[in-house]
Amino acid sequence: MGDDGAGxxxxxxxxxxxxxxxxxxxxxxxxxxxxxxxxxxxxxMELLPIVQDADKLLLLxxxxxxxxxxxVVRLHGDQIPRLLSSRLSPHQVGLLDLLSAAxxxxxxxxxxxxxxxxxxxxxxxxxxxQAVSDAIEPATDAARDVIAEWxxxxxxxxx
Numbered sequence: 001m002g003d004d005g006a007g008x009x010x011x012x013x014x015x016x017x018x019x020x021x022x023x024x025x026x027x028x029x030x031x032x033x034x035x036x037x038x039x040x041x042x043x044x045m046e047l048l049p050i051v052q053d054a055d056k057l058l059l060l061x062x063x064x065x066x067x068x069x070x071x072v073v074r075l076h077g078d079q080i081p082r083l084l085s086s087r088l089s090p091h092q093v094g095l096l097d098l099l100s101a102a103x104x105x106x107x108x109x110x111x112x113x114x115x116x117x118x119x120x121x122x123x124x125x126x127x128x129x130q131a132v133s134d135a136i137e138p139a140t141d142a143a144r145d146v147i148a149e150w151x152x153x154x155x156x157x158x159x
Contacts, residue, residue, distance in 0.1 A: 003119035003132045006139070007060035010115065011037055013140040014060075035147055044098065051098055052107035056150050059095060059114045060143060062132070069120035070131030072139045074146070076113045111150060115143045 015037055035058075040047050051057060059080075063073055081096065102108040117139050120129035128136075 002127065003117075003121045003129050004062045005128060006062040006117040006119065006132050006136070008039060009128060009133075009136050010060045010117070010139045010143055011039060013136055014143055045101065047098055048101055048105075051102045051109065052105065054109040056111040057109040057113075058143060058146055059112070059116075060139070061095070061114060061116045062119045063114075063116035064119055064122060067118045068131075069118050069129065070135040071118040072135055072142050073114070073116040073118060074142050075116075077111075080112055080114055113146045115139055115146065 014035075038047075038050060067073060080099070099108065099112065117132050117135045120131045127133075
């Protein structure tokens with residue numbers, strides 16, 4: 001896995017995992033307000049029930065632009081189909097199909113966001129490029145910011 005593993009690296013960092021051997025996808029927690037972390041990989045439509053059941057969905061992915069290798073891209077709502085339809089993500093066809101299917105079936109997340117890292121290499125190679133590796137922590141911070149904002153909004157609506 002090369003730079004296309006950027007999303008998985010951010011997911012692992014969000015979970016506090018620094019050693020690949022220690023990583024196990026955590027599908028649920030005892031705290032209903034806590035995020036559930038799922039490695040979607042290339043699962044495609046198999047993720048449809050999970051997407052349909054999500055109130056908020058944060059996608060972590062490698063993207064091919066806009067920007068320079070290692071740039072962190074953060075998109076919300078209507079910006080996302082433009083990203084996916086512009087062929088910027090190596091996984092975009094599955095994601096676009098998945099989000100479209102959820103919408104067509106009338107059960108989609110209320111909020112969707114993407115945090116992506118612009119890749120340096122789109123070809124097969126081992127490991128993350130230096131530019132993408134250096135962007136893992138800023139992308140993790142961006143993902144935490146999205147989650148924190150959603151939690152703040154949810155708390156404000158509860159009061």
